[in-house]
Amino acid sequence: MRSKKRKFWKFALLILCFLAPLLAWLGFGDNGLIHLYHKEMERQARVETIRQLAEENQSMLEEIRRLRTDMEYIESVARKELNLIKQNEIVYRFDKKDNHDNTVKDIQSKTQQTDQ
Numbered sequence: 001m002r003s004k005k006r007k008f009w010k011f012a013l014l015i016l017c018f019l020a021p022l023l024a025w026l027g028f029g030d031n032g033l034i035h036l037y038h039k040e041m042e043r044q045a046r047v048e049t050i051r052q053l054a055e056e057n058q059s060m061l062e063e064i065r066r067l068r069t070d071m072e073y074i075e076s077v078a079r080k081e082l083n084l085i086k087q088n089e090i091v092y093r094f095d096k097k098d099n100h101d102n103t104v105k106d107i108q109s110k111t112q113q114t115d116q
Helices: 002-028 034-067 071-082 098-115
Strands: none
Touching: 002 034, 034 071
16 A cells, blocks of 8 residues: 555656646746736737727828818818918907906905095
8 A cells, every 4th residue: 555655656756747837838838828818918018009099090080071061160260270360350369367466456455445
């Protein structure tokens, strides 16, 4: 019985000696599972980039089509990007924050003067 156990352990150790390097090579080798995992992550990132670029390309094609055919769209783009106005149109420009603060201070000082 003891000799069978010893043979079993020798056989198990022999199998382990052959399988351990094989498993290490499959996992960590140049074309191993870890390398394969990293390549799959890289592939997925590139697929996502391609998808985003395809969406951007589609939106640009739509804008090109609108610029070629839609006069109202051309007018709106010219107004926004080139600051163009129509004939007999008046443009009002306001200072954003500075003018508002000064106006509030002027109103407050005038109300204080009338209260006195």
